[in-house]
């Protein structure tokens with residue numbers, strides 16, 4: 001959509017869950033930042049082609065390489081083979097060698113169509129996407145290798161999953177022990193120093209300083225992190241539910257045996273089990289996590305299949 005908060009040459013294709021937003025910078029060399037989930041890749045190509053009109057896509061860039069932010073990249077590369085593809089610098093080699101473990105697809109049990117990358121987004125550098133010059137900043141916390149993009153002239157921040165309007169993403173650096181909750185709040189402090197006028201998040205609509213929404217987002221995110229610091233087990237519980245729900249949004253419907261097999265093979269779940277309830281066995285813990293998803297209607301089941309719910 002064209003948002004009144006944004007310059008006319010920028011479009012945010014706001015997407016429903018599973019897919020991240022796709023942020024389009026028009027100009028002589030149009031760019032898109034984040035490409036959604038593999039499940040929606042064909043739709044992403046169609047939506048983007050409409051926004052671009054006759055112009056070819058010149059650049060594909062990513063705030064980070066979670067499967068809901070880079071799953072459409074392969075399809076975009078097929079549709080616009082001359083486009084250059086940019087990823088956070090520390091991810092470049094992992095993409096070029098398609099290291100599914102380092103790219104977290106193995107750990108999360110998620111899928112992503114393989115793609116290639118040519119260019120690195122290096123924190124400290126500035127890059128031109130569309131008509132705008134964007135500062136690249138490291139944005140660890142939600143994802144260790146994530147970056148964010150800041151355009152100082154109009155005060156635009158492309159935050160990825162480092163900042164949302166009304167909730168906080170899973171803090172994967174706390175789960176893997178590489179950074180903890182403080183990395184996330186350090187990134188919030190960086191955003192506060194940048195003092196954006198508009199935040200374009202990875203999920204949800206852009207929100208502004210003038211409306212008070214940015215201040216409110218800082219306050220609620222910090223409150224949530226303080227809660228998690230005091231109750232880290234609750235973060236693990238939340239993360240486990242998110243990971244399972246996310247996967248079922250992709251599967252939509254899966255035989256019981258397939259659901260069980262995915263639960264038992266997903267490497268992150270035993271880590272979350274230890275962080276949440278090491279006092280119970282893994283199978284018992286899985287029941288503790290999964291049963292409320294059914295009783296609340298987030299998942300459904302019949303005799304043969306488990307299905308995504310509301």
Ligand SMILES: [Zn+2]
Nearest residue numbers: 066142143161
């Ligand atoms: Zn993410």
